[in-house]
Amino acid sequence: MIEMIVQVLVLFGLVGAALMVFFFRDLLAATLAAGFFSFLVALEFYILQAPDVAISQAAIGAGLTTAIFIIAIRATTRYEGEESQ
């Protein structure tokens, strides 16, 4: 029962994080929301008894891809629609 509640909460969190990624104009905030999305996916993997996959997802999805996006933002502009000089 409690597992079911956590899974429903994770599902709503995933939808919310995805909408945040879509609507944020600040690209750094959108990147962090994508990292939060990955973290929730890792939590769901752990609930579904795949801790191996959860560690991979937390390290690659929430850690490395977020860092790659942050480096890309440093190389371009921070806000959507801004002209790159």
Add this chain to the structure above:
Amino acid sequence: MKMSKIVQTGAHILYPFVLIFGLYIVLHGHLTPGGGFQGGAVIATGVVLVIVANSYEAITGMLQKVVFKAQESLGLLLFIGAAAIAITLGLPFFYNFLANSGSVFGLSVPFGPNHGYLNTAGLIPIMNIAVGIEVWGGLTVIILSMLSGLNRKEA
């Protein structure tokens, strides 16, 4: 763009703990969830944390790409070398000649439920360590290559 003092200090404090946790996942790969790839990815995440928090000039002075390339090659050589030692002993490729031998990682596992003995499983922990070293170097090289695309003046 330079990160704030809070981000820099937090990254530098967190780095050793992430490193230790990643090494724990690598070394306990044959007992608990995780293994070479997962542990290497966690360690690389710690390195990347420091890379993202610092400025471009500080990073290029601190971390050299060629070192991590050498580390990646070293991990692959260790992996294939450990597998090839079995051939020189007249055994099949990848044969686990260390298991139950009494030498390094060679303890035999007692029967029944136990808490997990680190000094067992023969070649498997050595393979995990090799993969961990390789993934650590490879993922850091990816991030450093990404960083080299930055414009030096604005970064």
